[in-house]
Amino acid sequence: xxxxxxxxxxxxxxxxxTTTPVGEYAGLGGRAMTTAVVFKEVPPDCHPLGPxxxxxxxxxxxxxxxxxxxxxxxxxxxxxxxxGIKESNSGGTAAQAIGRLGYAAVILEGERQGDDMxxxxxxxxxxxxxxxxxxxxLTNYDLADKVKAEFGDKVTVMSIGTAGEMRMANSSIAxxxxxxxxxxxxxxxxxxxxxxxxxxxxxxxxASGTKLREPANPEQFKASNKLFVEGxxxxxxxxxxxxxxxxxxxxxxxxxxxxxxxxxxxEGRYKHAExxxxxxxxxxxxxxxxxxxxxxxxxxxxxxxxxxxDKDGNFMSKQPExxxxxxxxxxxxxxxxxxxxxxxxxxxxxxxxxxxxxxTIGVAMEAGVIPFxxxxxxxxxxxxxxxxxxxxRILGAGAAVTAKCFGLERAPVVKGQAIxxxxxxxxxxxxxxxxxxxxxxxxxAGYAVATNILKVGGDVDPLKxxxxxxxxxxxxxxxxxxxxxxxxxxxxxxxxxxxxxxNAMVNTINGMYGLSMTGDDVVALGKNILKMERExxxxxxxxxxxxxxxxxxxxxxxxxxxxxxxxxxxxxxxVFNF
Amino acid sequence: xxxPHVVAAPAAQNHPEPGPPPRLHLRCEAPEVFENxxxxxxxxxxxxxTNLLGFLLDDLAIPGDYVQDRLQTVFVGGRPVDDFTTAxxxxxxxxxxxxxxxxxxxxxxxxxxxxxxFRQTISLPGQDSPGYDSQEETQDEPAGxxxxxxxxxxxxxxxGHFLTRGVLVPADKLAEHLAALPRGAVTDSMRxxxxxxxxxxxxILLRAGPVSSA
Numbered sequence: 001x002x003x004x005x006x007x008x009x010x011x012x013x014x015x016x017x018t019t020t021p022v023g024e025y026a027g028l029g030g031r032a033m034t035t036a037v038v039f040k041e042v043p044p045d046c047h048p049l050g051p052x053x054x055x056x057x058x059x060x061x062x063x064x065x066x067x068x069x070x071x072x073x074x075x076x077x078x079x080x081x082x083x084g085i086k087e088s089n090s091g092g093t094a095a096q097a098i099g100r101l102g103y104a105a106v107i108l109e110g111e112r113q114g115d116d117m118x119x120x121x122x123x124x125x126x127x128x129x130x131x132x133x134x135x136x137x138l139t140n141y142d143l144a145d146k147v148k149a150e151f152g153d154k155v156t157v158m159s160i161g162t163a164g165e166m167r168m169a170n171s172s173i174a175x176x177x178x179x180x181x182x183x184x185x186x187x188x189x190x191x192x193x194x195x196x197x198x199x200x201x202x203x204x205x206x207a208s209g210t211k212l213r214e215p216a217n218p219e220q221f222k223a224s225n226k227l228f229v230e231g232x233x234x235x236x237x238x239x240x241x242x243x244x245x246x247x248x249x250x251x252x253x254x255x256x257x258x259x260x261x262x263x264x265x266x267e268g269r270y271k272h273a274e275x276x277x278x279x280x281x282x283x284x285x286x287x288x289x290x291x292x293x294x295x296x297x298x299x300x301x302x303x304x305x306x307x308x309x310d311k312d313g314n315f316m317s318k319q320p321e322x323x324x325x326x327x328x329x330x331x332x333x334x335x336x337x338x339x340x341x342x343x344x345x346x347x348x349x350x351x352x353x354x355x356x357x358x359x360t361i362g363v364a365m366e367a368g369v370i371p372f373x374x375x376x377x378x379x380x381x382x383x384x385x386x387x388x389x390x391x392x393r394i395l396g397a398g399a400a401v402t403a404k405c406f407g408l409e410r411a412p413v414v415k416g417q418a419i420x421x422x423x424x425x426x427x428x429x430x431x432x433x434x435x436x437x438x439x440x441x442x443x444x445a446g447y448a449v450a451t452n453i454l455k456v457g458g459d460v461d462p463l464k465x466x467x468x469x470x471x472x473x474x475x476x477x478x479x480x481x482x483x484x485x486x487x488x489x490x491x492x493x494x495x496x497x498x499x500x501x502x503n504a505m506v507n508t509i510n511g512m513y514g515l516s517m518t519g520d521d522v523v524a525l526g527k528n529i530l531k532m533e534r535e536x537x538x539x540x541x542x543x544x545x546x547x548x549x550x551x552x553x554x555x556x557x558x559x560x561x562x563x564x565x566x567x568x569x570x571x572x573x574x575v576f577n578f
Numbered sequence: 579x580x581x582p583h584v585v586a587a588p589a590a591q592n593h594p595e596p597g598p599p600p601r602l603h604l605r606c607e608a609p610e611v612f613e614n615x616x617x618x619x620x621x622x623x624x625x626x627x628t629n630l631l632g633f634l635l636d637d638l639a640i641p642g643d644y645v646q647d648r649l650q651t652v653f654v655g656g657r658p659v660d661d662f663t664t665a666x667x668x669x670x671x672x673x674x675x676x677x678x679x680x681x682x683x684x685x686x687x688x689x690x691x692x693x694x695x696f697r698q699t700i701s702l703p704g705q706d707s708p709g710y711d712s713q714e715e716t717q718d719e720p721a722g723x724x725x726x727x728x729x730x731x732x733x734x735x736x737x738g739h740f741l742t743r744g745v746l747v748p749a750d751k752l753a754e755h756l757a758a759l760p761r762g763a764v765t766d767s768m769r770x771x772x773x774x775x776x777x778x779x780x781x782i783l784l785r786a787g788p789v790s791s792a
Contacts, residue, residue, distance in 0.1 A: 236650070236678045236731075245730055250681055252617055252729045256653045256674045257687060258700060269656070274618040279730055283614055287760060304680075322681070422683045429696025430683060443682060468695055475682070493680055496692065560656055561700045 001029070001059065001104040001213070005127060007120060009198045010051065010110035015118055017127040022104045027513075029061030031087040032484035032529050033105050034076025038085055039532040041109075044539035048080040048190070049167055049197040051111030057098070057158070057203070058106075060486015064099020065213045067221075067508050068229045070486040071095045071297035073158075073175065073186070080190035081169040081356070081398055082415040082440040084537040087483065088191050091296035091305075092175030092184030095486055097156040097207035098122070112199040117165070123206040135201045137162050139349040139386070140174040140182035147204055153180035159202035161351025164192030166388050168396035169416075170356040171196065174348060177296050177305075183318035184296050187353035188442065189417065190398075213512075221511030224504045228491075231501025232301040237493035242304040243293045247322040248278030250421075255330070258560045259426030261419075262330045263372055264362035265412045268423050268558045272335035276325055281337055282306070289313040302490050308341045317345035320354075323443070326421035327358020332365055332378055339375035343382060350386030352396070357382060359399040359418035367406035412553075415440035415546055424549055425558040425565045432472040432567055436547045436575040438533035444489055445476055468567065473575050480533075481526035485509060527578060534576055544573050599746060600777060604764040604786040609737040611763045612786065615755045616728040616737060621746035621781060624724045630654060630665035630673075633724075639743075640736065648732060650678035651687045657702040660690045665702050669722025675736075676729040741786040749777030752784060 002022050009015045028036055034056040046052035055077045062070035073095035079086035098106065101122055119132040135143055140161040147157050156176055163171035171192030174182035186192075215221035233239040241249055254260040255273035262270040274280070282292035290309035295302070296318075306319030320328075320341055328334060328343040347354045361378050364370065369391075370377035384392035394405050399418040403411030412419040417440030424431025430443065437445035482489060487505065495502035502519075510517055537546075553565040606612075628637065630652070634645050645662070652659040653674040659665045667673060678688055686693040694701065723746070728736055753775035756764070764786065774782065 236648075237680045237684070240731055241677055242680050244734075247680060249730050250679060250684055252674070252727070253651060253676055253679050253684060253687055256656055256676075256727065256729075257658060257697070258656045259683070259697070274614075277617060277729075279617045279733065280614050426700050427683055427686055427697045428699060429686065429693065433682075468698075471693060471695060490680060493678075493685065496685060563699050 001064070001099055001102055002026075003102055003104065005103050005106045005122070007106070007108050007129065007200070008110040009108060009112050009118075009200065014113075014116075014131070015120075015129045015199070017120075017129060019127070025104065028058075028484065029063070029104065030058055030072065030074040030089065030484040030486050031076070031480060032525060033058035034074045034087050035085065035529050035532050037105065037107060038076050038078065039536050042078055044078070044536050045541070046078060048078045048083070048194060053078045053194055053197070055108040055191065055194045055198060056105055058104065059095035059099040061484060062509060062512060063095035063486035064097075065215065065221075065512055066299065067225055067487070067512065068232065068299055068301040069488045069491055071300065072483070072486045072488055073098065074483065075173055075186040075191045077191055077194045078540070079440075080167070080193045082189060082417050084415060084440065084540055084542055085438060085533045086189035086191060087439065088173075088186040088188045089483060090173070090175045090184045090186040091488065092177050093156040093297050094158050094175045094203075094205060096297060096299075097205040099213060099486075100207045100210040101205065106203065108195065108198040108200055110198070112197065114199075117199055117201040119201055120203045121206070122203060124209045132201050137165055138201075140351055141349050143202060144176060144180060144182050147202070148180060151204060151206065154206075154208060156205040156207070157182065157202050158205070159351075160192040160195050161349060162386050162388065163351045163396055164196040165201070166393070166396065167193040167196045168352075168385070168393070169193060169401065170353050170360065170396055170398045172351050172353050174351055177318070178298060181318065183348055185348065185351075185353065187355070189439065192351050215512045216514030217511045219511075221508060224507035224511050227504035228501060228508050229301045231494045231498050231504055232491060235494040235497060235501070238302045238490060242302055242490060245278040245282045246292065246304050246306050246319050248281050248320065248325050250322045251277040251325060251330070252279065254326075254422060257426060258558070259423045260326065260330055261412070261421065261423045263333055264331065264366045264410060265419070265423065268426055269560055270330035270333075273330060275335040276329045276337055276340065278322070281308075281319070281325070284337060285309065285319065290319075292319070294319070300488070302488065304490060308344075310338065316341045317348065320344040323421045324354040324358065327355050328361070328378065331358055331362045331421075333373035334375045334378060335373075336375050339379065342379055346379065346382040346386065350382065352382070352385060355420050356398050356418045357385070357395075359412060360395050360402050363399050363402045363408060363411060364395060364406070366410060367402075367408055369406070409550075410552055411550065413441060414549060415542070417441050423558055425553055425563045426561060428565060428567055429468040429471055431549055431553070431565050432468050432572060432575065433476060435549050435572050436472065437476065438530065438537055445479060469571050469574055473578060476530060476575075477523060477526035477578070479526070480529040481522045484525060484529065530576070544569070547572050547575075599781045599783050600749070601783045601785070602752070602774065604784070605788070606741070606764045606786040607788055608763070609741045609786055610734045611759055612737050612741060612755070613733045614758075615747065615752065616733040616740065616745075617730075618751065619725055619727040621723040622726055623746075624667065624669050624671075624722055627666065627668045629663055630659060630667055631662035633667040634662065640739070648677055648735070649675050650689055651676035651684070652689060654702050657700055658687050658689075658694070658697055659702045660694060667724060669724065672725045674727040674729060675732045677731040738787060741784065744783050744785045746781040747784050748779045749774050749782045750779055752782060
């Protein structure tokens with residue numbers, strides 16, 4: 001990955017591609033790459049849909065290699081949803097394909113001319129950019145069918161649906177999976193709208209004729225990767241729970257803990273959670289002939305995904321993730337897994353982030369647009385968004401805008417982005433991360449649970465409340481670093497418990513690049529990423545007042561534990577003291 | 579206002595006929611087919627108040643190494659537990675047993691995990707905490723019931739253990755579960771599911787296992 005592809009969408013005669021050496025961005029991948037480019041090349045005060053913004057697509061450092069579970073691709077820009085810097089990442093097949101073609105980044109830049117939509121074709125033979133009038137306002141699944149008819153199903157597609165073309169603040173970029181379905185999404189922050197603003201409907205990536213990227217030190221790489229895989233497979237979470245149930249295994253746990261936001265964050269426990277749990281979902285999938293264990297890209301040792309089918313065995317959607325089942329399920333009072341799977345499919349098809357969409361529907365339910373528990377009504381609302389009706393345009397702008405339009409205080413958002421599936425009143429530590437993350441409310445911003453190994457910020461007593469600020473800080477640093485590698489965040493559970501697995505992961509990177517990185521270097525990388533993001537946001541107008549949860553989380557006690565969010569502001573302001 | 583952490587068992591307490599509940603024995607080669615039922619919860623008799631460790635090892639007879647290694651996420655009254663020896667189980671208690679879980683918050687819920695501080699205000703108070711009441715340890719509680727949920731891998735792995743010993747479940751929920759099971763999953767039931775359903779919310783003692791133990 002030694003080159004960068006820049007596409008000037010405003011060039012005379014149509015978008016023009018230029019390939020340059022990676023230059024000053026050498027050694028960066030994933031979030032480190034997207035953040036560095038946005039930080040250096042995008043004016044923080046620009047409009048996210050204006051010509052000064054750029055969309056940066058970057059495979060992780062390890063993507064395209066034989067390293068296990070390294071198929072994450074990062075998408076960065078100034079976010080139309082939050083107004084700050086954004087990195088949103090996805091699984092699927094794109095990271096490996098783009099990595100194998102040698103691109104460290106693909107950057108869409110400039111000012112779109114006219115209303116045409118274009119497709120970008122990447123292969124070992126180079127880059128072609130073509131007008132794609134037939135693709136205009138296609139949904140992601142319809143587009144995949146069209147591409148498949150022309151190119152077969154061995155290529156990879158990164159595309160926007162109708163939501164991205166309409167430049168909705170809640171619009172995603174879809175990535176095809178191993179079955180050539182557009183089920184994987186860079187979902188958060190409205191990255192699809194930025195791609196739409198550049199007039200690019202899709203990237204079609206053909207990596208045929210290329211090989212896996214060669215490691216600098218093959219023996220070290222092979223041996224370390226073997227240990228890494230063994231660590232993933234032997235761990236109870238990555239080797240057993242996730243493959244058996246997927247992420248929705250968390251529904252019962254969060255519900256039992258009273259931290260499962262229900263009815264637009266009014267309660268912490270949903271009386272019908274047992275009907276939409278990961279256990280029930282996995283058993284239903286298996287019973288109907290679907291799959292409860294499945295990888296979103298080749299070479300993943302975890303296999304946390306699945307395939308959800310209807311009662312007749314027909315594909316309905318990929319296995320909905322925990323956050324999706326929560327957002328459309330418990331948060332809206334919907335306990336029918338088939339309806340939730342339908343909503344998941346529609347989100348993927350129109351190109352919408354499932355968390356933002358589900359939370360938005362919860363806000364709309366609170367506003368009385370439809371009643372809570374109305375599954376068919378929720379499905380109709382997503383259609384409204386995908387078709388761009390006036391109501392759909394409001395909902396497609398996200399939860400914060402929807403609450404404003406309907407005159408509600410209760411918008412569960414931070415920096416304009418919907419709070420995910422873990423109530424910050426019950427789990428205050430994640431509330432600290434929601435409040436202070438550079439990304440807006442983001443459950444993955446502090447996910448890489450390796451702090452006990454990295455010792456960044458010193459040892460923290462896990463049972464003392466005052467440790468939450470330090471832990472949140474450490475997690476955000478570790479996560480930023482992991483997001484740069486292309487490794488899936490789910491490897492975090494194995495590296496939390498097994499220092500040898502963490503070391504194997506670092507040594508796999510070292511074997512790939514001929515480096516001798518240590519845990520300290522990983523920490524330094526994470527800190528550097530966060531500092532750039534923080535500075536970008538400050539220049540974009542963000543200050544301490546934006547690092548806060550909505551006031552009602554301090555005021556309204558959450559049942560059943562009757563807890564409020566009471567972490568003092570001064571402590572929140574200390575998170576970025578490093 | 580009722581304590582939200584205590585689960586009443588009205589069907590059992592209001593059963594018009596004092597004495598043992600109706601029983602249902604099922605022959606079942608794969609007890610994990612009851613996973614959905616076990617994750618929704620069932621009742622067990624509790625003869626005495628005890629600490630959680632004693633309840634798991636003595637009352638439930640779960641092997642010690644399984645308790646130590648597999649039960650990484652445990653709730654009493656909806657509160658994450660860090661110390662099995664100071665957590666108390668009393669009649670009317672609500673208990674959930676679970677393996678190690680993914681996600682930041684999954685890791686947060688783990689017993690004495692690195693991230694336990696993230697959920698400190700909902701954690702079950704430990705012996706050193708202000709909310710801990712040592713006097714309760716010496717009190718004798720009346721016999722009664724405890725409500726138990728088994729989640730994910732624990733439900734699959736301990737299904738046979740619990741179903742061989744017997745669990746109390748509301749008849750209507752059991753009937754619903756039996757009706758949804760694939761054909762042939764259970765055989766020789768003493769009652770058809772619609773007969774079970776007639777018992778309504780009354781608790782029924784369910785036992786299930788291979789032919790030899792049914």
